[in-house]
Amino acid sequence: MSNKKAKNQLSKAAQRAKQNARAAAKAEILLPEQAGFLEAEGLERTYKFTQSAISEAVDETSAHKIFSLNLNTFGPYALRYSNNGRHLLLGGRKGHIGSFDWQTGGLRCEMQLQETVRDVQFLHNETMFAVAQKRHVYLYNSRGEEINYLDKHIDPLRLEFLPYHFLLVSSSNSGLLRYHDVSVGSLVTQLKTKLGPCHVMRQNRWNAVMHCGHTNGTVTLWTPNMSTPVVKQLCHKGAVAALTVEPTGHYMATAGADCMLKIWDIRKFKDEPVFSTRLPTAPSDLDYSQRGLLGVSFGSSAQVWSTPHKTPATMPYMTHNTPGSPIHQLRFCPYEDVLGIGHAKGFASILVPGAGEPNFDSLEANPYQTGKQRSESEVKQLLDKIPHHLIALDPHAILELDKRSHEQRVQDRGGLVQEKFDPKHRKRGRSSTKNRYLRKQGQVMVERRQAIRDRLKKEKAAAAGANDAAASGTG
Numbered sequence: 001m002s003n004k005k006a007k008n009q010l011s012k013a014a015q016r017a018k019q020n021a022r023a024a025a026k027a028e029i030l031l032p033e034q035a036g037f038l039e040a041e042g043l044e045r046t047y048k049f050t051q052s053a054i055s056e057a058v059d060e061t062s063a064h065k066i067f068s069l070n071l072n073t074f075g076p077y078a079l080r081y082s083n084n085g086r087h088l089l090l091g092g093r094k095g096h097i098g099s100f101d102w103q104t105g106g107l108r109c110e111m112q113l114q115e116t117v118r119d120v121q122f123l124h125n126e127t128m129f130a131v132a133q134k135r136h137v138y139l140y141n142s143r144g145e146e147i148n149y150l151d152k153h154i155d156p157l158r159l160e161f162l163p164y165h166f167l168l169v170s171s172s173n174s175g176l177l178r179y180h181d182v183s184v185g186s187l188v189t190q191l192k193t194k195l196g197p198c199h200v201m202r203q204n205r206w207n208a209v210m211h212c213g214h215t216n217g218t219v220t221l222w223t224p225n226m227s228t229p230v231v232k233q234l235c236h237k238g239a240v241a242a243l244t245v246e247p248t249g250h251y252m253a254t255a256g257a258d259c260m261l262k263i264w265d266i267r268k269f270k271d272e273p274v275f276s277t278r279l280p281t282a283p284s285d286l287d288y289s290q291r292g293l294l295g296v297s298f299g300s301s302a303q304v305w306s307t308p309h310k311t312p313a314t315m316p317y318m319t320h321n322t323p324g325s326p327i328h329q330l331r332f333c334p335y336e337d338v339l340g341i342g343h344a345k346g347f348a349s350i351l352v353p354g355a356g357e358p359n360f361d362s363l364e365a366n367p368y369q370t371g372k373q374r375s376e377s378e379v380k381q382l383l384d385k386i387p388h389h390l391i392a393l394d395p396h397a398i399l400e401l402d403k404r405s406h407e408q409r410v411q412d413r414g415g416l417v418q419e420k421f422d423p424k425h426r427k428r429g430r431s432s433t434k435n436r437y438l439r440k441q442g443q444v445m446v447e448r449r450q451a452i453r454d455r456l457k458k459e460k461a462a463a464a465g466a467n468d469a470a471a472s473g474t475g
Contacts (some may be wrong), residue, residue, distance in 0.1 A: 033358035035291055037306070038318070042163040047303075054351050062351060065103075065338050071096065074112075076328035077342035078119050081291050082126040083163060084365040085334035085356070089129050090121035090347055091287045093328075097131060099142065100198055102349070109144030121159035123168070123182060124381055125374060130168055132156035137170055138474060139182070151417060153178050158201040160209045164386050169210055169223070170197035177210065179224045179388065188388050189224045204266075206249025206384075207395045213240025219254060223391045230393050244286040244294075251309040253294055255283040261296060263309045275308045289332035293317065295339055297327040304352050320350050335360045335367060335473050339409040 035309050038046040038054075055063040073076065074092030081088055088102040093115040097120070101105060108126075116134040123129060127142045137153040140146055155173040162169065166183040179188040193212060195234065200213030210222045210228070217236040220229035236256030243254040245266075252264045259282055262273040264390040283298040292307040296316075306317035332339055335357045341348040362364070366373065392397060404412070 011171050026332060035354045035356075035358050037354035045315065046208055047316045049318065052351050054353075056390050058351065062337075065336070066347060066351055066436060067349050071346035072325075072344075075342075075346060076326065076344040078117070078302070079331055079342040079347065080120055080122050080129075081331055081333045081340065082122050083124075083334065083384065084126075084360075084367045084369070085336050086367045087122070088125040088340065089120050089122055090342065091117045091131060095142070097140075099126070099129065099144075099360060109140075111144045115130060119159045121161050121198050123161055124163055124166065127374075130159055130161070130183075132159050132170060137168070137320060150180055150187075152190070153180065157197065157199055158236055160203045160210065161299065162203060163381070164384075165208060165388050166382070166385055167208075167388055169201070169203070171201045171212065173197045174464045177201075177212065177222055181388070183382060183385060186260075187411075190226075191227060193220065193229075195220070202244050202245055203288065204245040204249050204252075206245075207393060208391045209393060211245060211252060212242055213254065215239040217256060219243060219252070221393065223393070225389045225391065231266075233264070235262060235264065241282050242284060242286040242300060244288050246288045246292060246309065247290055253286050253288065253309075255279070255286055255296065259283075261286075263294075265309075275312050277308075284327055285329045287331050289339075289352070289353055290334060290357040293332070293352065293355045295330050297330050298340070300324065300326050300343070302327055302330055302339070302350075304355075306354075313470050318352055320348070322348060324461060332356070334365065428471075431448070 011108040037388070038049060040046050051066050055066050071092065074096035076093050078091045078371050079088065086101060086103060087108070088100060090096075090098045093116065095115050095117055097117065098110045113131070113133065115405045116130055119132040121130045123139075128147070129140055130303045131138050131140065131395050135155065137150040137156050137159070138146055139148040139150070153170045153172070157168040158171045158175055160169045161167070166181055166186065169184050170178050170180070172178070175198060176194045176467045177191040177193060177198065179190070180186070181188050193214070195214040195216065195218070198212050198214065202211050203209070204211060204435075212220050212222060214220065217234055217238055217240060219233050219235050219240060221231040222229055235254045236258050238257035240255055243252060246306060250265065250267055252266045253261065253262065256260045259279050261277050261279055261283065263275040264273050278342045279296065279298050281298045283296055285297045287295045289295070292310070294308055296303045296304040296305065300322045302320045302322075303316040304318040305313060320341070322341065322343045322345070325343040327341055327343045330339060332352070332355050334356065335352050337351055339350050339355065341350065366377075369377065392398065402409070
């Protein structure tokens with residue numbers, strides 16, 4: 001019996017090994033592309049590799065992704081990539097707006113607003129975008145035509161868009177955080193941070209929580225269904241200059257006026273950061289790539305750190321300089337090894353090997369989608385829209401059951417016992433339109449009957465008086 005059991009166990013193990021091999025083969029078929037990184041030999045350092053040297057070593061298609069736009073009149077420039085990484089939106093501080101397909105060079109729209117532009121943001125796809133102008137937030141289509149303006153978003157500073165909730169979020173100079181549902185065109189809520197102007201705001205794509213940096217060195221986390229921050233953490237001794245959240249939602253990188261770059265594990269919210277380093281000057285912007293690379297800009301220099309939250313490094317992965325032109329914003333392009341840099345004299349696109357996700361999900365974001373596919377995905381996004389009141393710090397909490405006892409729930413509420421619900425039973429149909437009409441007609445008939453009774457009573461009294469007078473005269 002023991003030999004048979006051993007043979008059965010061996011056969012089961014062999015079957016499991018075959019199944020695992022088939023699953024691995026299927027995974028390789030489904031995910032054929034792999035991320036590649038720069039590798040240095042001997043005493044070489046990857047941060048010393050220039051873009052010209054990289055362009056000579058890569059294929060012609062990748063080399064065309066390295067380019068620069070000389071726009072030294074209307075800078076500095078803010079930038080955003082679309083969710084599928086195909087389109088680029090530029091917004092100059094002095095009113096210049098441009099949207100184009102950066103891979104083919106096809107210009108979609110270009111205009112001069114003749115007004116201060118503080119930030120730009122694509123909406124659910126590249127056909128619509130929002131611009132934070134001097135007084136309000138304006139919405140434009142892909143042809144540059146104004147389709148709406150949000151008059152309640154006054155004096156905006158930063159913009160973010162939550163694609164799964166269709167919420168456009170703006171932070172204002174007065175310290176207000178406003179959520180606007182662009183699918184129905186209504187203001188959902190506005191929250192008072194009570195911490196002054198909010199120049200730093202980024203979203204956590206994992207749970208749709210907004211992270212705001214303030215001048216007192218604190219970072220606050222906000223949801224649209226709470227009037228107070230869900231988390232408030234002191235991160236720097238000076239003002240928070242920039243922050244970003246890692247795509248998995250586990251780590252947050254912050255940089256302050258104290259020239260410190262820190263990475264925090266926001267699953268634990270501990271006082272000590274996971275990684276910290278001192279920068280030459282105060283940074284202007286931070287951004288995480290899809291593969292966990294961290295881009296940092298300060299002055300006219302941009303650095304890329306290779307997953308510092310996992311493997312603390314002493315030197316950056318790559319560097320790039322824009323001489324004589326301070327960097328305003330930088331963003332990694334989704335599904336591409338490209339970093340976009342918006343500076344005072346224009347825009348620069350550089351190659352960062354290993355930054356983008358090599359395999360994309362066409363149902364999530366398709367860089368090669370047609371017009372029909374875009375319209376179908378837009379309808380699907382609206383059908384799958386998540387209500388804003390479901391946004392929470394832990395998105396999995398809504399899927400869990402509350403297994404606490406009644407006494408435990410009462411204790412967690414501070415000992416407050418909920419009053420027993422006493423429903424008021426109303427008669428069915430009492431407030432229907434027909435019954436209201438009949439009641440009104442019945443009241444009219446009662447008034448008419450009373451009026452007839454009073455008239456008859458008066459007539460009877462008058463007749464009785466006349467009879468008494470006639471009888472007295474006869475006598």
